[in-house]
Amino acid sequence: MEKTLTPGSPSLTRDDVDRAVRVLAGRLRRTPVVRCEALDALAGARLWLKAENLQRGGSFKVRGALLAVERLAAAGSRGVLAQSTGNHAIAVALAAAGHRLPTVVVLPSDAAPAKVRRIRQAGAEAVLAGTTVAERVAVVEELRERYGYDVVDPYQNPHVVAGQGSATAELLHQVTAQGGRLDAVVVPIGGGSAVAGACLAAAGEDVAVVGAEPENVPAFTAALRAGGPVTVPARHTIADGLRPDRIGALPFALAHAAVSTVLTVGEDAIAEALRHTLLQARLVVEPAAATAVAAAVAYASTHRVTDVGVLLSGGNVEPDLVAAVLADRPETAVRPSGCDGAPAA
Amino acid sequence: MEKTLTPGSPSLTRDDVDRAVRVLAGRLRRTPVVRCEALDALAGARLWLKAENLQRGGSFKVRGALLAVERLAAAGSRGVLAQSTGNHAIAVALAAAGHRLPTVVVLPSDAAPAKVRRIRQAGAEAVLAGTTVAERVAVVEELRERYGYDVVDPYQNPHVVAGQGSATAELLHQVTAQGGRLDAVVVPIGGGSAVAGACLAAAGEDVAVVGAEPENVPAFTAALRAGGPVTVPARHTIADGLRPDRIGALPFALAHAAVSTVLTVGEDAIAEALRHTLLQARLVVEPAAATAVAAAVAYASTHRVTDVGVLLSGGNVEPDLVAAVLADRPETAVRPSGCDGAPAA
Structure with a gap:
C-alpha cells in the first residue's frame, strides 16, 4: 500500500527517495557524473560532479x-x-x-x-x-x-523533497557502479530541499553530507545556531538560486541532525569556482552549483577524504554573468543584476 | 596476429576502429551523449551530442x-x-x-x-x-x-585515424543502447581524421556521415572538387581547430567516397551555434564543435531525418571568445585573436 506523505512531518525516509528514483527512471535524464583532473588537483581529492545542469529544465x-x-x-x-x-x-x-x-x-x-x-x-x-x-x-x-x-511548495512538500533526494541517490549509485566510494557529498543550500533530500539518500551509508550556502545568505547556518529556521537579512548573492532567506521547516527537521557540516562561501570564491567549472570541467552551471564546487574544494582540502560527490544543481545562468566571470571582471559578476546597478556590499 | 597499419595506405577498416574501442575502454572516459530539447527544436530532429569536450585533454x-x-x-x-x-x-x-x-x-x-x-x-x-x-x-x-x-602525424598516422573513429563508434553504440537509431552523424573537418574515422566507424551501418567545415577554410570541399587534397587560402576562422588548409591524403582517401555530404558553415553561424550549445545544451565547447552543431541543424532542416549524432569534438576554448559570444558581440568573437586585431574579412 502506498504511503501517504504528510506536509510538515519529518517522517520521510530513504525508502521515499529510493521510490522516487524508481518512479523517475526513464522519465528524466540519467545525468552523467563528470570527472575533471584540474578540479581534482585543486581539491586534492577526486571530485565526482553530478551534472544536473544537463537535466530537463536545466536543474535537479x-x-x-x-x-x-x-x-x-x-x-x-x-x-x-x-x-x-x-x-x-x-x-x-x-x-x-x-x-x-x-x-x-x-x-x-x-x-x-x-x-x-x-x-x-x-x-x-x-x-x-x-x-x-x-x-x-x-x-x-x-x-x-x-x-x-x-x-507546490518547494521546501515543505514531501514529494518534492523525496524527488530532490533522488539526484544524490543516483550519484551514489553511479559512483559505486564506476568502482568508487564517496566519503562525502556536497550540495548547495537554498530553501533546503537538496540538503534534506541528500540526507535521506545518504541515510545508512558512510557518506558525510556537506551543505554549501553563500556567506551573504547563511540561512541554514543561522537556523543551526538558533535551533530552528530564522529569517536572515536578504543580502545580494550572485548565487540567485540560493537566495531564500529562510530554511523550510521540513528540510531543517530532516537535515539539521543528519548533515555533517555546512560551509559558507564568499562571493569571490563562488565566481572563481564558476570560472573553473566552465573552463576546466567544461560545464555551464549556475552560481548555486559553483557554490557547491567551491565548498567541495574547501572541504576536501581540510578533511581526510579521497572521493567527494558534488551536486551540480543547475545550469540556468545569465549569459552576461558567465561573460563577466570569464572575462575575469568579478566586480561586474557580483553586481546585483536587478538592483539599479548598485554594487554589492 | 595483429595487423600492421601502414601510413599512407587506405587499408584501414571498421575492424581497426572496433579494436581501438576495445583497447581504449577503461583508459579513457566514456563521455556522455547529451540531449537538449531546445537544440532539437531548432533542428526539427533529435540531436545526440557526443560530449568529447568532457574527454581527457578536452578533446577526442x-x-x-x-x-x-x-x-x-x-x-x-x-x-x-x-x-x-x-x-x-x-x-x-x-x-x-x-x-x-x-x-x-x-x-x-x-x-x-x-x-x-x-x-x-x-x-x-x-x-x-x-x-x-x-x-x-x-x-x-x-x-x-x-x-x-x-x-605523430595527425592525419597520416593510421593509429590516429582509427583512434579518432572510436568516438563515432562509441556514439553509435550509446544511441543504440538508449533505444535510438541515427540517420546521420555530423563531424567537424580540420585535417580530416575525424571524418575519416567516422566513415570507418559507420561502414556497414545505414548512417550518413556528414562533414562540417568553415566556409573560410573549405579544404575538404576543395579537395572533392579537385579530386584530391589541395591547399586552400588560409583565411581566418574562429574555429581554430578547423584551420588546416589542406586535407590529409589518408583521410581523404578513406572519406571522399564514403562521406555523404560536406557542409560549409559561415562564421556567424558558428558563433550562433556556440552560443546555443553553451546556453541550451549547457556544454562548454570550442568553435570546431559548434561548427558541427550548426551543420547538424542545417542538415536536419533539409533532409528527412529524425535522429542525428553530433561529434562535439572538443572544449578547449578561449575564455574571451566565450565571453564575447555570450555578450552577443560577434564582431569581437570573429576577430582574429592573434592577427594584430584586424577584423576578419
Missing part, C-alpha cells in the same frame, strides 16, 4: 516537481501555483505542462531573466514580487484564494 | 594519440614530435607524458593561448611557427632531423 528541481504535480493532477487539480527563486518554478511549469494544468509562479522581482524566460517558454505565468520568501508566499496565498489552484 | 584527439604513442613507446622511441592547431598536440603531450617521452609540438603562430597553456601544463615544449600546415610540417621535419624523435 524537475525531479520533485514531477512527483508532486503528478499527485495533484491525479487528484483532479485545476491548476498549480509555486513560489521560487526560479528553478523550482521552471520545474513546476514543465511538470504542469505535461498534465495541461494552468500554472502561475511567483519569483523575486529581481529574478534571473534567463529563468523568467524559461518559465514563460514552458507556458506558465510568472509574477514578480518582492525579494523575500515571506513576500512570495503571501502572493501565492492571495493567488490560491483567487484561483483555487494547488500550491 | 587523445584517442588516436594514446594508440599511436603507445606503439612508438613500445618500439623504443626516444621522444615524439607533432604538428597541430592545438588539440592533437595536447593529446600527444598527455599520451607521451604517460610514457615519460620528451615531446615537442609545433603550432600556428596565432594558436589559441588556452591550447598552448594546456600543452605546457602537460610538460611538452610548444614551438609556434607560421600559419599553414606546410610551414608546421617543415619545422617538424627540421626538429626530427635534429633530435631523432618520432613524428
Whole structure:
C-alpha cells in the first residue's frame, strides 16, 4: 500500500527517495557524473560532479516537481501555483505542462531573466514580487484564494523533497557502479530541499553530507545556531538560486541532525569556482552549483577524504554573468543584476 | 596476429576502429551523449551530442594519440614530435607524458593561448611557427632531423585515424543502447581524421556521415572538387581547430567516397551555434564543435531525418571568445585573436 506523505512531518525516509528514483527512471535524464583532473588537483581529492545542469529544465528541481504535480493532477487539480527563486518554478511549469494544468509562479522581482524566460517558454505565468520568501508566499496565498489552484511548495512538500533526494541517490549509485566510494557529498543550500533530500539518500551509508550556502545568505547556518529556521537579512548573492532567506521547516527537521557540516562561501570564491567549472570541467552551471564546487574544494582540502560527490544543481545562468566571470571582471559578476546597478556590499 | 597499419595506405577498416574501442575502454572516459530539447527544436530532429569536450585533454584527439604513442613507446622511441592547431598536440603531450617521452609540438603562430597553456601544463615544449600546415610540417621535419624523435602525424598516422573513429563508434553504440537509431552523424573537418574515422566507424551501418567545415577554410570541399587534397587560402576562422588548409591524403582517401555530404558553415553561424550549445545544451565547447552543431541543424532542416549524432569534438576554448559570444558581440568573437586585431574579412 502506498504511503501517504504528510506536509510538515519529518517522517520521510530513504525508502521515499529510493521510490522516487524508481518512479523517475526513464522519465528524466540519467545525468552523467563528470570527472575533471584540474578540479581534482585543486581539491586534492577526486571530485565526482553530478551534472544536473544537463537535466530537463536545466536543474535537479524537475525531479520533485514531477512527483508532486503528478499527485495533484491525479487528484483532479485545476491548476498549480509555486513560489521560487526560479528553478523550482521552471520545474513546476514543465511538470504542469505535461498534465495541461494552468500554472502561475511567483519569483523575486529581481529574478534571473534567463529563468523568467524559461518559465514563460514552458507556458506558465510568472509574477514578480518582492525579494523575500515571506513576500512570495503571501502572493501565492492571495493567488490560491483567487484561483483555487494547488500550491507546490518547494521546501515543505514531501514529494518534492523525496524527488530532490533522488539526484544524490543516483550519484551514489553511479559512483559505486564506476568502482568508487564517496566519503562525502556536497550540495548547495537554498530553501533546503537538496540538503534534506541528500540526507535521506545518504541515510545508512558512510557518506558525510556537506551543505554549501553563500556567506551573504547563511540561512541554514543561522537556523543551526538558533535551533530552528530564522529569517536572515536578504543580502545580494550572485548565487540567485540560493537566495531564500529562510530554511523550510521540513528540510531543517530532516537535515539539521543528519548533515555533517555546512560551509559558507564568499562571493569571490563562488565566481572563481564558476570560472573553473566552465573552463576546466567544461560545464555551464549556475552560481548555486559553483557554490557547491567551491565548498567541495574547501572541504576536501581540510578533511581526510579521497572521493567527494558534488551536486551540480543547475545550469540556468545569465549569459552576461558567465561573460563577466570569464572575462575575469568579478566586480561586474557580483553586481546585483536587478538592483539599479548598485554594487554589492 | 595483429595487423600492421601502414601510413599512407587506405587499408584501414571498421575492424581497426572496433579494436581501438576495445583497447581504449577503461583508459579513457566514456563521455556522455547529451540531449537538449531546445537544440532539437531548432533542428526539427533529435540531436545526440557526443560530449568529447568532457574527454581527457578536452578533446577526442587523445584517442588516436594514446594508440599511436603507445606503439612508438613500445618500439623504443626516444621522444615524439607533432604538428597541430592545438588539440592533437595536447593529446600527444598527455599520451607521451604517460610514457615519460620528451615531446615537442609545433603550432600556428596565432594558436589559441588556452591550447598552448594546456600543452605546457602537460610538460611538452610548444614551438609556434607560421600559419599553414606546410610551414608546421617543415619545422617538424627540421626538429626530427635534429633530435631523432618520432613524428605523430595527425592525419597520416593510421593509429590516429582509427583512434579518432572510436568516438563515432562509441556514439553509435550509446544511441543504440538508449533505444535510438541515427540517420546521420555530423563531424567537424580540420585535417580530416575525424571524418575519416567516422566513415570507418559507420561502414556497414545505414548512417550518413556528414562533414562540417568553415566556409573560410573549405579544404575538404576543395579537395572533392579537385579530386584530391589541395591547399586552400588560409583565411581566418574562429574555429581554430578547423584551420588546416589542406586535407590529409589518408583521410581523404578513406572519406571522399564514403562521406555523404560536406557542409560549409559561415562564421556567424558558428558563433550562433556556440552560443546555443553553451546556453541550451549547457556544454562548454570550442568553435570546431559548434561548427558541427550548426551543420547538424542545417542538415536536419533539409533532409528527412529524425535522429542525428553530433561529434562535439572538443572544449578547449578561449575564455574571451566565450565571453564575447555570450555578450552577443560577434564582431569581437570573429576577430582574429592573434592577427594584430584586424577584423576578419
